[in-house]
Amino acid sequence: MASLNYALREINFKIVYYGPGLGGKTTNLEYIYQSISPSYKGKMISLMTEQERTLFFDFLPLELGKIKGFTTRVHLYTVPGQEYYEASRKLILKGADGVVFIVDSQKHRLNENVNSYNELLLRLKEYQLDVDTLPCVVQYNKRDLSDINPVCQLEETINIHKKPSFEAVAIKGIGVFATIKVICKSVIEKFELNV
């Protein structure tokens, strides 16, 4: 699914941060944008509403530079959380090579997490993507808050496909790099040329 352009000698990977609204998807991208060396990052685009919530998506291209003669990029996207942007979420997921699912660990958000995860499964199915083989990482965010579900419970309720998972406090950057490292590596690992 990665796009491979022989004329421009470019390889582009696409990773989508999925999850319920206000879970911390944008915060993950912002931390990455602020923390990596300028030589690796392109322009970050955030389309926001007045409430500072993601309207369409956030977009951050990572520039890996030339590898074996191919200019290589990883495009990071977040999806909008609000229910009525379902079609946006679907389109952003198109062509995804990997998905990071951001869980809001707060107890009262459990249902939203489950619903969002189920929606993700539905979308993947529509695109004929197999959730078992698609690179995917789960992040349990907001571990700094007090009223949160224990990780073992979230593992059981949400991470039903037993994907690699990380605890995170995205506002402090904790767990953000660990998450993206694993998703990038599994996406690269899976990269093949069967057209």
Add this chain to the structure above:
Amino acid sequence: MENHKTVTFSSQIKEIDKYLDDFIIKTKSVSIILITKDGQLITSRGDVSFINTTALAALVAGSFAATKEVASLLGEREFSILLQQGEKRHVHISLLGSIAMMVVVFENLKNVGKVRFYAKEASQKVTESLVKGGKREEERVKVELSNFKEYATNLIDTIFSDSDSALIDQTKTETKEE
């Protein structure tokens, strides 16, 4: 299958670039950018020196997502053409089947009819070229791939080598191997 990988070959792009150059001359447009429907650049012609094409590709794909929702509210599947009018520059975006989008930047609004007419013609040719493949090049690159992965993986470690890695290790749960 809707979610196929986009692979474009030099031979295809050469052909496509020819159509696009021709289009620019006929319509007196400033530039033309061909992108995949999921927001990746395929090729661009004309003057793109003032455009961040990576960002543009992502945004155009995103705005199509938005208009698709408008379309569905009106009982349409999607809009095949999008025209955005500015003060000096205008953008004409058209869908090429289910694979790609053609973004035309032009300055004289009087040319919009021409742009529309020739865009239709060009999109047929471009779609044909995109659908055709180029097997030989694929074989050649396969050999380079194993090295590619190793390099890329190491680079990921470099880019995300964190100063506060101790903190991250501490909160890391066990990583299950698939």
